[in-house]
Every structure is written in C-alpha cells, then in structure tokens.
Amino acid sequence: MTDVRWKFDTAVIHGAQAPGEWKSATLAPIYQTASHRFDTAEELSDVFAGKKAGFIYQRLRNPTNQVLEKRLSQLTGGLDAVVTGSGMAAINNAVLTICQAGDEIVSGNSLFMSTFLLFQNVHRKLGITVKLVESADLAAWKAAVTPKTKLLFVETIGNPKMDVPDIRGLADLAHANRAPLIVDNTLATPYLFLPLAHGADILVYSTTKYLNGHGAATGGAVIDAGRFDWPEDKYPDFALFKERKGNLAYIDKVWREIHINFGTTQSPFQTYLTLIGMDTLALRMERHMRNAIHVAEFLDRHPKVKWVNFPGLAKSPSHATAKAQFGGKGYGALLTFGLETEKACFDFIRNVKLIYHLANLGDCKSLVIHPWSSQYISFTEESRRENGITPDLLRISVGIEAIEDILEDFDQALRKV
DSSP states (O other): OOOTTOOHHHHHHHTTOOGGGTTTOSSOOOOOOSBOOOSOHHHHHHHHTTSSOOOOBTTTOOHHHHHHHHHHHHHHTOSEEEEESSHHHHHHHHHHTTOOTTOEEEEESOOOHHHHHIIIIIIHHTTOEEEEEOTTOHHHHHHHOOTTEEEEEEESSOTTTOOOOOHHHHHHHHHHTTOOEEEEOTTTHHHHOOGGGGTOOEEEEETTTTTTOSSOOOOEEEEEOSOOOOOTTTOGGGHHHHHHHGGGHHHHHIIIIIIHHHTOBOOHHHHHHHHHHHTTHHHHHHHHHHHHHHHHHHHHHOTTOOEEEOTTSTTSTTHHHHHHHTTTSOOOSEEEEEOSSHHHHHHHHHHOSSSEESSOOSOSSOEEEOGGGTTTTTSOHHHHHHTTOOTTEEEEEOOSSOHHHHHHHHHHHHHTO
16 A cells, blocks of 8 residues: 555555565566466355455456556545556546436537547447537536536546646536536646546546556556445436445446446556556656746747647646646646648658657657647548647647757757748
8 A cells, every 4th residue: 555655756656566465576467367266166256246355357357457556546546446458448438337328428628539539429329418618618617517417527638729627616516516527637647636636536547648658558547536426316327336335336337337348458468567657657747847848938939830839838828727726836748839831730740850750649759740630630620620620730749858859859840841
C-alpha cells in the first residue's frame, strides 16, 4: 500500500509495490498466462462466487494488471480501477456500465476524434442519445441536462480545442441532477490534476499517452471514486451490485458486466511496460509542461504563425480557468497552431527533422500531426469544423527533448514554409 505521507513523486514509483510477494523483485512480474490452477473444486467455486479473492482466467483478471489498477487508484484518489486494452475500451466500458437504450448523455463537444465517433455513431445506434455542448460553457450544460440524463462526460483539457472546463461546476451540476460526472483526464494526468478531488465520480485514461510515456504500449483505465450512490429509481440495474459490493458497485459492474463480456482486458506485458513508464511520470510531466510553455510563446511570436491555441498563454479563453484549476502547476503539453494554408502545414511537416510525424500524443518525443487530412479525413467538413479542426491547424505534442533543439527544429521548418 502507498504510505499516505508520500508525495506524488514518491507514490508514483512506490505505489502498490510488493517485492515481498514477488520473490524480492522490484518490478511487478509479468503473469503471462491464460489461466490459473486451483487445488480443489471448492476453492475455484468460492472465487467464482466472489467469496474469495483469486485469479481464474486472463480475460477476467490478471495479477500484473492488478498492480497497475492499485497504483492508479492510489495516485488518483480512486477506490478501485479496471485497466483495459485501450483508452477507447475504457470510455466505452465506463459509459455502457451506466447507459442502455433510451438513456441520455450530456458531453462536452471538445472530444478526441474516436470518442466523438463512439458517441455519435456506435452509442447512438444502441439507442443512447448523446447531447454535445460547449465544454467550457456551464450555462450550455445546464440547459442540456434533463431528468433523463444518466451521466455527464468531459475531457479535462479538450483535444484538440484546448479548452478547459470547470470540473467542480460540472460535478455540482451532475450531482444536482442525480447523475455522475465522468472525466477523461488523459491530457492532464494525475500529476497535474485530480478530478476526483474536485467532485468528479469516475475517471477514464488512455494509459497509452503520458502514463506510459514512451509510445511503447496501448492501454486504458476506468477508475471509480466509490462515492456516487446510484439511486435505485434512476439506476435500477445497480441494485444487485450495490448489494454485492456496496461502494464498489460501479467498478464491480464495469468488471463483471462489460469488461469480461466484451473482452477488453489489457495484456500483462502492456501493463508491465506502462508500470515502468509511470516511474518517471512526475519528471516527464514537469519537463513536458515547461517545454510546452516555451514552444507556445515561441510560436506566438513567430511571423509565419497565424495563431496559437494553448491554455498556458494569457490570451487563451481558458487561461483563467486552467490557472485556477491546475494551481499554476502547468497547462498540459498539447497545443495547436495555425499556418497560412494546408499546403504550408504539409511543408512544415515535410521539413521537421527532430519532431516525429505520427498519430499519437503524450510520448517523450515531440510529435506533430495535421488532423484535417489524417485523423478527421472521414468527417464531413462541417463536423470537422464543429470539432475545432481546420485546414490550417497543426497539433503538437511537446516532448522532453532539450528545448533549444525543439525550438531550432520549429524555426528551421517554419523558415522553409
């Protein structure tokens, strides 16, 4: 267990460590097995019935994964967690545990591309209505919520709109309407911000990003604060899980009803890589965010750059909220900026030398992508613009390289545009 006296920088390394159970190893073993042996029929029966803790089959639970679940719970203030094969699996599991045909969600409209498609296409086909509102406009949220609303969903820092919503305000609104608030905290990470401490009920992460930090493994996580009471008149199918697990009802339902049956388990080797990556999360985020400020300020001054969108800049509409909410610690490490034309964006990408061009973010390396012509290419022009995607936009995930080298690469590439 994590020592409650430890600061984050210590807990992120030592949380859920158990060398005494791992034959003195200081890295969690990779339990690469499909199933686990039992000595008696009675013992296996007790584990299946939930009377006794144990591991049965990898699709259900895995000892390596459990280490990551415990560490994430400790770092975020959660009661328990389930890790999944991807961040999208985590979002789908988190929502389908609560919603079914005929239900309604209210979500911020500043969403990662795949989350948008999941809500608008897949969940809509399942009979779940998703209302999208401006993420940072609390009045718009209030106007959209109805007694049918089963949950509110928002990203701490919107990708790619870079807007920062008021999490406490959204949590209060959700609870006033007897609904939970789910927060995708991927871009902020628990190093920068703890949504559960600001009233949120459930977290989702793509562990692929900053938590892993090296582009080495995909993964996701659903984390529950264990505080929402799931009133039976609004959430009748939670009754059995509340009876079974009390304040662990939600995470038990995620695991037993969705995670197991959809087969969203994370590979223990992916988990192992993520645990190694998390050891340096605090150090990396400190450098990521410091570099991002320098990059944003450099681009803001550059004559070939039309605009820069980053909550760390004082002129950003989200700057005041971000500064207050994140305590001045930082503003994340993702930003967008605009050049004169789509061709200029392509020229920039063609000429960068240090910065990698690929579809990921949160890597220790600096990354660039032109979303209009890549991730969002299947969207209509109208929906691309509604999601904040324009032909002149480039998205940068600022890495941890020497800032002088990052800025030099930006400068030489921009000179050739």
